[in-house]
Amino acid sequence: MAETREEWIKKRAYALWEEEGHPTGRDSIHWEQARHERDALEGTAATSKSKEAKPRAKRTVASAKTNGGVTPAPKRTASRKTAS
Structure with a gap:
């Protein structure tokens, strides 16, 4: 007979x-x-x-649209400032 989750916890707690x-x-x-x-x-x-x-399944933009209308934000690139 297999022991229940509760019995396993009880035995393990006793062992500890x-x-x-x-x-x-x-x-x-x-x-x-x-x-x-x-x-x-x-x-x-x-x-x-x-x-x-x-x-x-992999998450795609299409699944994001059907998932509450959330779309991923566009990736930002670092802008470089030029010395003037």
């Missing part, structure tokens, strides 16, 4: 608490660290799956 020598009052810190580690793992897994399934 043990690694630090059973400190008092750091339970929320261990929980947050375990949650962040799980988020990172899920983000890595989701990213690798999405890249395999479908590559991202």
Whole structure:
């Protein structure tokens, strides 16, 4: 049976608490660290799956126009001042 996300975080937070020598009052810190580690793992897994399934489309000027009417600003070039 696969463990749930919550169970994984609970076990990881407990392991962090043990690694630090059973400190008092750091339970929320261990929980947050375990949650962040799980988020990172899920983000890595989701990213690798999405890249395999479908590559991202490149953004073009046409898509920018359909995306709320935003168009990219023209590129500026540096102007050189001449000595007079």
